[in-house]
Amino acid sequence: MNFCEIPYKRPNLDEYELTFVELLDKFDSAKNFDLQNEYFKKIYEHRDDFMTMYCLASIRYSIDTTNETYKVENSFFNKVVPVFENLINKFYHSLEKASYKSELINVHGEHIFNLASYKLKSFGDEIIVEKQEENELVAGYMKFLASLRIEINDDQYNITGASKFRVSPDRKLRKKASDAMQDQFAKNQKYLDNTYDSLVKLRHKEALKLGFETFVDMSYVSLRRIDYNPKMVASFREHVVKYIVPLAQKSIEKQKQRLGYQDLKTYDLGCHFLDGNPSPQGDADFIISQAKKMYEELSPETNYFINFLIDKGLMDLVNKKGKQGGGYATGLDKYKYPFIFSNFNGTSYDVKVLAHEAGHAFQKYLCYDKEISEYRRPPSETAEIHSMTMEFFTLPYMKYFFGDQTDKFKFSKVTQSISAIPYICAVDHFQHIVYENPNLSPDERANAWKELEAIYLPGSCNYDHEYLQGGRFWQKQMHIYKLPFYYIDYALAQMCAFQFWIKYQNDRGTTWSDYMNLCKAGGTLPFLEVIKIANLDSPFEGGCVKNVAQELEKYLDNIDDGKF
Numbered sequence: 001m002n003f004c005e006i007p008y009k010r011p012n013l014d015e016y017e018l019t020f021v022e023l024l025d026k027f028d029s030a031k032n033f034d035l036q037n038e039y040f041k042k043i044y045e046h047r048d049d050f051m052t053m054y055c056l057a058s059i060r061y062s063i064d065t066t067n068e069t070y071k072v073e074n075s076f077f078n079k080v081v082p083v084f085e086n087l088i089n090k091f092y093h094s095l096e097k098a099s100y101k102s103e104l105i106n107v108h109g110e111h112i113f114n115l116a117s118y119k120l121k122s123f124g125d126e127i128i129v130e131k132q133e134e135n136e137l138v139a140g141y142m143k144f145l146a147s148l149r150i151e152i153n154d155d156q157y158n159i160t161g162a163s164k165f166r167v168s169p170d171r172k173l174r175k176k177a178s179d180a181m182q183d184q185f186a187k188n189q190k191y192l193d194n195t196y197d198s199l200v201k202l203r204h205k206e207a208l209k210l211g212f213e214t215f216v217d218m219s220y221v222s223l224r225r226i227d228y229n230p231k232m233v234a235s236f237r238e239h240v241v242k243y244i245v246p247l248a249q250k251s252i253e254k255q256k257q258r259l260g261y262q263d264l265k266t267y268d269l270g271c272h273f274l275d276g277n278p279s280p281q282g283d284a285d286f287i288i289s290q291a292k293k294m295y296e297e298l299s300p301e302t303n304y305f306i307n308f309l310i311d312k313g314l315m316d317l318v319n320k321k322g323k324q325g326g327g328y329a330t331g332l333d334k335y336k337y338p339f340i341f342s343n344f345n346g347t348s349y350d351v352k353v354l355a356h357e358a359g360h361a362f363q364k365y366l367c368y369d370k371e372i373s374e375y376r377r378p379p380s381e382t383a384e385i386h387s388m389t390m391e392f393f394t395l396p397y398m399k400y401f402f403g404d405q406t407d408k409f410k411f412s413k414v415t416q417s418i419s420a421i422p423y424i425c426a427v428d429h430f431q432h433i434v435y436e437n438p439n440l441s442p443d444e445r446a447n448a449w450k451e452l453e454a455i456y457l458p459g460s461c462n463y464d465h466e467y468l469q470g471g472r473f474w475q476k477q478m479h480i481y482k483l484p485f486y487y488i489d490y491a492l493a494q495m496c497a498f499q500f501w502i503k504y505q506n507d508r509g510t511t512w513s514d515y516m517n518l519c520k521a522g523g524t525l526p527f528l529e530v531i532k533i534a535n536l537d538s539p540f541e542g543g544c545v546k547n548v549a550q551e552l553e554k555y556l557d558n559i560d561d562g563k564f
């Protein structure tokens, strides 16, 4: 069936809940293991029914936000998701006290039981009021970001629109756009300070109510970090400071040379080459046809996969009127269909987003044989390995998109991926300080950020705007307000993607099969166990960051960037 022929039907919530509770009763009271296992599977099928219609409505709404039917359906789901989550919590409670638990573990693995217990530990009725307040503050912040209008050369832009000037080869324009952006944030500094202050205090209160010492401990549980802890993350950050920060600094020095500036400002960092950043040699249709060719050649599995997506209409890639912004990969679990959504606009972003989201979609596609939906959807430090690695595995095919600018593209891709890691670590370290010391004042938090900039981002924080000099760069980082502690996942995944890429250059066959094994394992195991399956070193182990940094340095030293 083609995506457009899939019938949509809104679940009847009363009936849905009733069936769920009935299945749960039968699961709880099952008189033997076979029966309990049968209801276990039925509950997952019932969960998939709901999620499939939810995803179908949200995909169709995001493709055309002016479609009244799906607009209504999408807001229906947004309203009823808490009811659905509450049902899942009930299911998790039943799992904890299941009469045939050890037999279920034998068949389905222990991991689902650990996930359930982590979820239950980090949520409870006693924090519902705080959670609601927290959600309102976050919604307000997101609305604030979306409503910002930044005036540049008599035109008004939203944040996404204005960010395109970051990579402009016109230095004056870059500065103007950056100043206009900082002005808007500076004007709202009080609001941003106070909102964050309230969020920190609320989250700390939630943690105490649930019996945690700090919100840090609570977050590691709610993010299902089963086999690593804040101490291990702190030591990872130390290795980044020791081995990746000098590499990032070296890149900045080279960039300064290429651009010929005495003084490289923060607003210059997005512009890698004097004549501008590389862009694809054709329009969106060209990019799609080249991407098809690329995935056909990359491996037999991606060949089958890309043609499956095309045949079933499972991609909506090109920017059009009424379409939601951004890019994502999701799936219709009941049909075993992944789906890729993006907004191609003819820039190098298109190539990146397609490689990235195809990585996520490929993993989903390979995991549809799993009955347990949590096993199909790994947490993000694992999931981002699938997508970030795909960005690197497709590098040998970039000539299809960038022609004679391919070397430039690859060079800037590698340097950008390196430079992102120290910033991610600074954001992570900042949040640890903030939530371990919930009574810091907004100015004390800003000072803490300034100290972290000196450690993680030497050479990148050359600001000439007062707002940034005051230590408030982080207020633009949505994750800090909306998704606490989530951000480090990108750095952990990037370290794994780098390992894959380094091996891939020496032994494509073995590395590809390691990657396939990682994707197929999905979310069946905790992070450190799942990367072991793929023969990757743990980013927390002493030598890992060091080895990766050395290989990257070798690669970059072999490129004469003076010719770009």
Ligand code: ZN
Pocket (backbone or CB within 6 Å): 356, 360, 383, 384, 387
């Ligand atoms: Zn991703």
